[in-house]
Amino acid sequence: MSTAPLSSTDRTRLGRLRERAGTDRAVLHEILDTGRVCHLGVVIDGTPRVIPTGYGRAGETLYLHGSTGAASLRGGARQEICVTVTHLDGIVLARSLFHHSLNYRSAMIYGTPRQVTDPAEKLAGLRAITETLSPGRWDTARRPNGKELAATSVLALSLAEASVKVRQGPPGDDEPDYALDVWAGVVPVRQTFGEPVPDPLLREGVPVPAGLASW
Known part of the structure; x- marks a missing residue:
């Protein structure tokens, strides 16, 4: 695992609220590893598109996947893209409307991805994506066959x-507003998982995997 600090380029340096910028690469990894959906920003035929999609991290590489027919993946492999992941942690209610905010953790990655053609890396990338979605699933479900692999594109x-940008803590009101009789504070936001719902066609007697039960 890399211990290098996060990059500092014109695109990654914050212009405003620089105190919210993160420099620890471990925080970047934590944001990515605890997310489920990223947003892929790419320009297709001169038009910007932002596509929500699954992803996975292996070391210092982020893997994205989709159909080989997806224009976003075909175009993304030939140009710079931007990928973001955001966790909403709280709604920040201030005494003044101007200072209402959100508590969040976000990551933004820039670069030109490469199309993964090596069979072993392609499987490793798909494993990373699967394990981000549901840890342990790669070793219990059927692996993709040749036809499915041919129909799937993976970008690295x-x-x-x-x-990385993070905002945590209470609202920051203007000093005169602290005397107002207006409730202020933070409403925490947490992601929770419900009880697993079996497929109606599931064979009788097949138990819920231990990993899912622990959610």
Whole structure:
């Protein structure tokens, strides 16, 4: 695992609220590893598109996948893209509307991805994506066959140029507003998982995997 600090480029340096910038690469890894969905920003035929999609991290590489027919993946492999992941941790209610905010952890990665053609790396990338979605699933479900692999495109994006931005804590009101009789504070936001719902076609007697039960 890399211990190098996060990059500092014109694109990753914060212009405003620089105190919210993260420099620890471990924080970047934590944000990515605890997320489930990223947003892929790419320009297709001169039009910007932002596509929500699954992803996975292996070391200092982020893997994205989709259909070989997806324009976003075909175009993304030939140009610079931007990938973001955000966790919403709280709604910050201030005494003044101007100072309402959000508590969050976010990561932004820039770069030109490469199309993964090596069979072993392609499987490793798909494993990383699967394990991000549901840890332990790669070793219990059927692996992709040749036809499925041929229909799936995998992109690899280096984490070399990335930024982290975090906002935590209570509201920051203007000094005169602290005397107002207006409730202020933070409403925490947490992601929770519900009880697993079996497929109606599931064979009788197949138990819920231990990993899912622990969610």
